[in-house]
Amino acid sequence: MKNAAALAAVTPVTRDRYVDLLRVLSLGVVVLGHWLMAVVVTGADGSVRTTNLLAIEPALQPLTWLLQVMPVFFLVGGFSHATAWASIERRGGGYADFARSRAGRLLRPTAVFAGVWLVLALCVELLGADHGILKLATRLVAQPLWFVGVYLGIVALAPAMLRLHRWSGRWAPAVPVAFGVAAGLVDVLRFAHAVPYIGFLNLAFVWLGVHQVGFLYADGHFRGPRVPAALFATGLVGTVLCTTVGPYPTSMVGMPGEKVSNMSPPTFALVMCAVSLIGLTMLLRGPVTRWLARPAVWRGVVAANGLAMTAFLWHLTAMFLATAATMALGFAGPAVGSAGWWLLRPVWLGVLVLLTAALVAAFRGADRPRATTVGSRRDGFAVAGMVLCTVGVLGFSAVGFGGLLAGRTATLIVLPVTPLLSALLVGAGAALLRVTRGPAS
Template sequence: MTTLAPLQAISTGRQRSSRDAGIDLVRAASLAVVVALHSLMVGISLGPNGAVFENAAEGHAWFVPVSFFVQVMPLFFIVGGFSTRLAYRSARSRGTGPAAFIAGRVQRLLGPAIVMIAVVGASLLVMTIAGIPSDMVAEAGFRISQPLWFLGVYLGIQALAPAMIAGHERAPRLMLGLLALSVVGVDVAAATTGIGGIALLNLGFVWLLVQQLGFWLADGSIDSLSVGARAFIGIGALAVLLAVTAAGIYPANMYAGLNPPSAALVLLGITQLAALSLARPWLRRVAERELVREVASWINGRSMTIYLWHMPVLIVLAAIGLVGAINGVLPLPDPGTGAWWATRPLWIAIAFAVTAIVSQLTGRWERRAMPTPTASTRRAVVASIAGVLGAVVLLVSGITVVTAIVSVLLMRVALSNATNPPLGGRERYQRVMPAHLPTA
């Protein structure tokens, strides 16, 4: 099963008064769901031929209904669209153009990512030199690379955000309609031709459409509807989703249909949008509680760092458990057994704690002052393309020593083109709000 990966609406330059405490709480809570879910998905046991990595949630009937509640990627992109809309509005009020806005997004997304990829690549090299079996090294690199699909996709739609916002301001219904037709058209074409590659187009269309829903939320268009209308929309979208999955048109497992995404995730996103809108008054009240506010603020200030580092942390913890089991120090129950489930609360708590420590130590790359973004359209486009390619390289082959080097070089090109003047020159630095994942 492809992991999430989740998961940001970068709040570059937003004034604190423009922030929505309820949305920030949803962002933080959703990221916690991602980490917890991935903790369950990292299953490791000892087989006759050595270590066996497996997804403990894959292939189990019980996970199908659960997936409707824990598939938060549509919510990630909705909240991402909400925050991007507000951030872009604020940036324009300060005279920031589209190119500089995009370049700022590239800086904030790739700054923390390039560090993590370099560290993982170096670690894989050390593992290889130390004589760790090549299949285990490859498995570790593959597992760590899986959530990075989000980095490439989100960077791509952020690069298109100024154009998509312009379309939303001129013809919001037309934009939604065109994107919806594109999503359904890709699904139909992929199903009728049998060419699976066509479905990959929806990595763009689906998430652009869901992000567009976030623009509607940010503009107040959704909240202006009556409670009954919003409930009707949400229940109606859920009913259609249940119908198309029951008919076998789309997988009933909301994670099985994640990569590539389809119209099923759009329907789930509409359901989540309606629920979020209805819950916003309550969310604001909860978010204003001091402890909740402090925890959410800490998470949101390091959201990209948490997203990037939680999977390497999980792989290292799994490796420690494996070594402990081999040496008879730690128990290693088979994934899915009663003993395995009994140990999951402690496992998830350890995963949260270690991820928090690592994020605290490495979060400075996300929170630091950034060079002034470029105002050149050409360089902003080059930065976006190079950044997306840097993520794609890792997704195609997983993280290896070679792909890590290639990805770091591409991201270095992206960051250089996103900076005015290019990196290596005498950059001017500005303090901006740290990147936040879409809910994520």
């Protein structure tokens, strides 16, 4: 906290503090949502599986229109990448410098997380305990890495997208609109014509479109209330129409048993939800920015930013530790969604906060920023490294960490992946990015 206070004290007056708050809040809402929504269920035969509170209480699903905040994180990413690229350009750097510095902030804590879990999963398998809650944990703790993998892909494409943004000039706002239209056309081909695999194109169209809006934010758009209010209203109406008249489910997160998920792959309904969230976020910018001018508030945001990614990576580990402990003690608890269950939520969340804080204290060192060197011209190595890291991290999210000896596999779109292959891809990609450090000889 002392370091956070020092950083807060030297914050330039030109810094957009709202961006830092949005980064923390978006990751924090994801963590809180997982803790509240994920429910571990034990079957009559002793099998263990997870379900979702929103599947048990479907009336709560419209809340995801507000709480599905990943679009906000990608919006912030666009803003941050625009400012980071401008800084690297001023210092004479290029693509390799940008990719290495931005990816490093994600890869270091992710590599530590994956390494620890690979060792734990191997020990579980060697001890013959790869079943029940432990088997479930070795698979599900890796699922949030989909976000890290997709974001790495966005980092890899950010300089090219910035060139497109600058080239578009006064028509730059049309670029994210075009991405949104493309996402809608993909859904037409997916739902009306059953074109296989085409839905995965929306991983690019949806998230790049939101990321492109971040460039507009960095350029000074959304200063007045008129455009944000129009975005909020349009997005809200569009979300209602998509989920009532259209073929989309109500929830903006995946539900057990549903044939269509608005998140995996993203749909046009998520585009509309993102539009409403962006509008709401920009409407709140003025009053919240004034609140962030308070020294104590800003110190808290700075401190939280230094811990957010580590907490995001380890929060499901904390949840499975607490769940395993309650199962070992034979505590079944009230029925999910009952009054007693809701009354216990503050206690449950308090336990998870404490466990996550302990994990953050143990692993936060990997989340510390490093100085960015410039001057490398090994862009080819950087591109290859980004591709390998992106595929490797997404591979972990698909297959998990367990089953190393048993040869557990999963399919990443069309690519068969294993935990070992995913680790090798990330390791090779990180090595290629490291080769780009410093000026080329």
